[in-house]
Amino acid sequence: MPSIPEDDPTGVSDEALMECLQQGQDYALAALMERWEVSMKVLLLRLGVPLSDIEDIAQEAFLRLYRSREKYRVGAPFKPWLLTIAGNLARNRLRWRLRRREESIQALDSDLVGGFDLEDQSAPNAPAEIEKKRRGAVVQSAINALPRRLREALVYVEIEDLTYRQAAQVAGCSEKAIETRLYRAKQSLRSTLRSLWVD
Secondary structure, eight states, X not given: OOOOXXXXXXXXXXXXXXXXXXXXXXXXXXXXXXXXXXXXXXXXXXTTOOHHHHXXXXXXXXXXXXXXXXXXXXXXXXXXXXXXXXXXXXHHHHHHHHHHTOOOHHHHHHHHHTTOOTTXXXXXXXXXXXXXXXXXXXXXXXXXXXXXXXXXXXIIIIISOXXXXXXXXXXXXXXXXXXXXXXXXXXXXXXXXXXXXOO
């Protein structure tokens, strides 16, 4: 049975931490949360989840990770397994919001750029930073406007760096479907950005 130092799990793999969690070493969950909380929240944002929902979904994802720890196959890559949980929760929340028409693409976009003060030019490199943030917001808005399946394929493969096989596992589809969706996502994104980009 694996064992990790409770006060310092540095250097212990995610997979080993999951095995420890399965064996009743509950403090392994805290180590996994510390490692993955920020990355998961960024993933949820990229999948189009509104900022107001991200904290709740991230907490629910870790709760589900804990509850389903016995289903984790020892030695299997941890990241796709965690992203499957988070991705399913994100899809469910977005479907729920869509059914109730509580959010629109415009509202999601305003959430994404809400923290940027584009008029603040007091910093030394303010114009360059403002332009970088503006372009980032434009790209994220274009990604967010993609159909959900295309957006997921793009995020999982291009941003989260999963293999087609892992992305297919997370999205619950075939590798060929991921490949096709990714191609269509890139084509759509390229076309949208070409029409929006201001040089």
